[in-house]
Amino acid sequence: MVDTSRGEAPAPPAEEPRGCLFALSQPPLMIFLTVIGVLLLMAALHDLFML
Template identity: 65%
Template sequence: MAHITREPTPDTSNRPGPAVQAERAHAAPEGRGCLFALSQPPLMLFLTVIGTLLLIAGVHDLFLL
């Protein structure tokens, strides 16, 4: 996007040829899985808050009603 960002055009002399790019395109993408998603701090904070609210509601229903 040199015309929009006004950056110089990239040098394409060091890029791999079409055969190498086609080989990389057929490789299976590396999946990160659910444990990667659960390791994110905002998600863990959200799940902690929701779990705490459910725990408080359960304790309230069992012992205070």
């Protein structure tokens, strides 16, 4: 029977890819999205009540 195993140790498993929820949990992105949301809310309220 032929030995097909290699002498080297197997490579460690790579890190699991991080998904969209990990990216959304980052503080700078959350601050940016909050600022954009507040600006949109202020514009909507201005349109509703001032115009």
